[in-house]
Amino acid sequence: MPTSHTAAPPEPSVCPSCAAALTSDERYPAWCPGCEWNLSPVVAPAADLSARQRRAAEREWEAQADALALARRRAEQVYGVVAAGAGPREDRTWIAAMVLAGVVHLVTVGLLAGSVALQFVDSWPLRVVGWLGLAFAVVLRPRLGRLPDDGSVLRRAAAPALYALVDRVAAAVGTGPVDVIRVTDEFNASFGRVGLGRRSVLTLGLPLWEALGDGQRLALLGHELGHDVNGDHRSGRWLGSAISTLTQWWYVTQPVHHGDRSGMLTDSVQEIANLGQRIANLAMACGNWLVGLLLGLLERLTSRSGQGAEYRADAIAARVASSSDTEGLLRTLLLSGSAATVQARLRSLSGVRQSSHAAGVAGFWAAFTAELASVPPQETERLLRLSVRELSGVDSSHPPTYLRIRMLGHRPVPAPALVVAPEEAAAIEAELAPLRLRIARELLA
Structure with missing residues (x-):
């Protein structure tokens, strides 16, 4: 049976900046809630920097500060618009994104049509070009997604209680x-549609699921299923496939650097090969830069709509599970770094790592959830204040977590629309047991 890491009792200390008394925990950075000393521990810069290096570092710091200030203004602007009650159709930037997506799709269609037409030209070099164009069209085609064949899919017949709960949440969401x-080993969750039939796929990260209470799990389901009705244009077939296509273009057009071929070729042939490689890399770099520019533009055009959609998904989650449980979910999501640290710590315990029995795996999940539950409130508060300072969120597509929590206070929902009965929760736990065993073994490998 694995044992959890036992933290030393908190030791009081004094803030070196304001002399206020504070409580520290050896597992987490010590910081001062009063003056925010050591809120974000940083490594001191090297003392032997030249004057030129110091000026370069200062310019970089100023550029980062300006970028952060601009991002803060944009985030606060989106927050203000959504808080005022604006719906998804009131943000017109997505129209320009749809037009740009149309251009992307036209390029793909044009490449395919032109390549097919070259097959009917009475010139074998042009037909070869056409075959190359067809190959590129296949590589650069829009990706509609597909279910991975990795054992993560949980079929309805194997988990009727979980599917029934998700169906109840879906009905409440609309x-x-x-x-x-799907059930994965991530500390996250997502919702999307795949394939020509646009099958809906809900992905639940088991580590996150295990760390949540019943009400917070309802909030998680409400938020993810809310993405199907919250007006997020990025998840649509037209815009979503254009983004995936551009991403594929970006990977394909990255310059390729070959290894040293000296000794394999004569000097003259080597020079010609090097020249050809430099010309090809230059052309690919230009194409890669252009694709990156288009991707950045699409991100700018969809970020307002996407962040607004996240706020609306949070509001849907609050209606399903209450504002307090939704806030609890957001605060738990702040602990993704702590979750990774806990997993690494448990993996290092030989008794846990070598265990392959159900009892040992059950001990792993008990230890994992106990460790996360023991995260002191001051560490969660530190992470939340970092969200204020650094605009940090789940990822770059989400609003800062502190703004999401603040938004929940605008229209608080005190009582949940749904509850999970104890027998229902027990049935779901039993259905997840085989996946819990497999995922624990993967995390401990």
């Missing part, structure tokens, strides 16, 4: 039942 549920 969308249809999900087609597929």
Whole structure:
């Protein structure tokens, strides 16, 4: 049976900046809630920097500060618009994004049509070019997504209680039942549609699921299923496939640097090969730069709509599970770094790492959830204040977590629309047991 890491009792100390008494925990950075000393521990810069290096570092710091200030203004602007009650159609920037997506799709269609037309030209070099164009069209085609064949799919027949709960949440949200549920080893969750039939896929990260209470799990389901009805244009087939296509273009057009071929070729041939490689890399670099520019433009055009959609998904989660449980979910999501640290610590315990029995795995999940539950309130508060300072969120597509929590206070929902009965929770736990065993083994490998 694995044992959890036991933290030393908190030791009081004094803030070196304001002399206020504070409580520290050896597992986490000590910081001062009063003056925010050591809120974000940083490594001191090297003392032997030249004057030129110091000026370069100062310019970089100023550029980062300006970028952060601009991002803060934009985030606060989106927050203000959504807090005022604006709906998804009131933000017109997504229209320009749809037009740009149309251009991307036209390029793909034009490449395909032109390549097919070259097959009917009475010139074998042009037909070869056409075959190359067809190959590129296949590589650069829009990706509609597909279910991975990695054992993460949990079929409805194997988990009727979990599917029934998700179906109840879907009905409360106003969308249809999900087609597929996946369970992964991530400290996250997502919702999307894949394939030509646009099958709905709900992905639940088991580490996150295990760390949540029943009400917070309802909030998680409400938020993810809310993405199907919250007006997020990025998840649509037209815009989503254009983004995936551009991403594929960006990977394909990255310059390729070959290894040293000296000794394999004569000097003259080597020079010609090097020249050809430099010309090809230059052309690919230009194409890669242009694709990156288009991707950045699409991100700018969709960020307002996407962040507004996240706020609306949070509001849907609050209606399903209450504002307090939704806030609890957001605060738990702040602990992704702590979750990774806990997993690494448990992996280092030989008794846990070598265990392959169900009892040992059950001990792993008990230790994992106990460790996360023991995160002191001051560490969660530190992470939340870092969100204020650094605009940090779940990822770059989400609003800062502190703004999401603040938004929940605008229209608080005190009582949940749904509850999970004890027998329902027990049935879901039993259904997840085989996946819990497999994922624990993967995390401990």
